[in-house]
Amino acid sequence: MQCQVCNKRTATIHLTEITDGVRHEMHICEQCAAEQGIAAQSQMSINDLLSNLLASQPSDDELLGGGDEVSACPNCGFTLDRLQKEGTLGCPHDYEVFQHSLLPLIQHAHNGSTTHCGKVPSKVPHDTKKLVELSSLRQELERAIREEDYERAAELRDRMKQQE
C-alpha cells in the first residue's frame, strides 16, 4: 500500500478512527510519519493480539450457548466482532455484557490476572470499596509470597486482618 502523504514509499503505519460509525483510515510511511510527528506506536501488536485471541475463541453459537447471553450490548449496540476491527469496546457496560468472552483476552493481556488490584474511586460505596481493598491485599499477598518477600507478606497479612 502506498503512503497517502508522499505517494511514493510503502505505507507501514496504519491508523484507524471510527466517527459516527464511519471508518477513517490513514496509511503512511515511516519517514512521513517521523516528519509529521506521527506515532508508530505499539498499536499493531495490540491489534494482532486481539485478532489472535478472537480467532481462537469459540464461534458465536458456542458463545451464546455457554457464555454471554446477548450478542449486542443493550446500551450501545456494540457487538464483539467490532473489537478486532476497532481495537476498543463500545461502552463501559460491555465489560459486563461480554464478560465471558472477554475474560480469556483480559487474562492473556494481563499476565493471568482477571481482577483489579489498586486504587478505588472515593465515590464508590463503602462496602464495595472494602471488598476491592481486601481483594487487592490478597493479590498483593500472593505476589509477595511468590516473590519470596516474606517481610512484605507479613505486613500485608496484618493489614488484611485489620480490614476483616
Next chain:
Amino acid sequence: MKLTDISNDINDWFSGSGPLADIVVSSRIRLARNLAGHKFLHSCSIEEKSKILEQLKAVLMSLDLGDEVFYFSVDQAPALSRSFLVERHLISRHHAMAKGPRGVVIARREFFTAMINEEDHLRLQVLMPGCQLSACVEQIDRIDNDVEKHVDYAFNPRFGYLTACPTNLGTGIRVSVMLHMPALKMTGQIEKFLAAAKDMNLAVRGLFGEGSEATSDLYQISNQVTLGVSERSIVSNFESSIIPEMVEYEKIARRQLLAKQVDILDDKIARATALLQNANLISSQEALSLLSHLRLGLNMREHMQASTPAIDRLCALKNQNAGADPDRGLSIRTINRLFMLTLPAHLQLNYGKSLDAAHRDALRAKIIRQALHQPT
C-alpha cells in the same frame, strides 16, 4: 499562551537533571480514565464527544496545579502545531492524528498534560526529569482525586477503571522511563537489554517514534500489565528492580568501553563532534545519532572522569547558549536543547514558516554549528 512562548527552549523533563540522569533521562506516568454514563470515544457521536470535552475541560481548567494552565484545541490546530505538541510529548501521535472534538490541558512548565478524547475520554500524564517515578505517582494520584470530585469515573469492582481497550483495564496506569543506552549499542549488546525488557513484560519503544531508538539511543520502557497489580507495586517494581538492572547494563557497557574499547569510544565522539561542527546539511535522524554520542561523552566525563582526546576537546568547548555564564562548558542541557529544538516541527515553528526537508537540514546544521562553534 502561544506555542511560540515555549518552543524556544526545552521543557523541564528533558533538561538532563534529576536522579540517575546520566542514564534515566525522564520519568512519566499516565492514567487512562473514562466517564460513567457515556459511550467509549470510538462509539460517540460528535455531539457526545463535544459534551465530554466541554465537561472535562471545565474541570481540568479549574484545578489548582500550582502552575499556569492553558487549554489547546487539538482538532482546530494546524498540522505544524500538532506535530510540535507531539515532539514535546504533550500529546500522543494518536491524539494528533485522530478526528473529532478533542483537546489538551497543559501546565506551563509541562510537567502535566491531560489529553481529552484521545482513545479514552481522559488521559492524565505527569512527566519529570531523571528517575522520579514516586514523585510522579504522588502528583498524578492527587490530580486524579481532584478530577474525581467533579466527575463520575467508569469503574467496576471486578475490573477496576474501565478503559476503551481491555489492555489498559484495571489501574489504567502506564509507567515509563526514558533510558539513554548508547554504550550498549556501541558494544553490540543492545539485544541483551531488549531481551531482558521482554522477560520483564515491558514494552520498549523509541523516544521519537518507532525506529528512532536505533539512532537516538533513547529507549522508553513501560509496563504492559495494568490489571491485578496495584499502582504502588508497579512503581516500586520499577524503582527497586527494573531501573537498577537496566541502568547496570549500560554502566557495565560504559566501563567496558573505557577499559577495552577506548579507541571506538574516542572515534565515535571525535566524528560526532567534527560532523556537528562542520556539516552544512544534517537530517533529523543524523543529528539525533551524533548528539547522542556527545551526550555520552559529557556524561562519562562527569560521572566516570573519563578522559580521551575527543572527550577532552568536547569538554573544552564553550557553551554558546549559556547566556549570563558564557565561560561554562557545554552542558547536557545544551545537548538536549539542540536535540529537541532541531526536530522538524520545532525548527519550523521557531523559524516562523514551513520549510521543506532540504531547508530544514540546512537550518538544523546551522543552529548546531553555531552552538558548538569554538570561539577564537
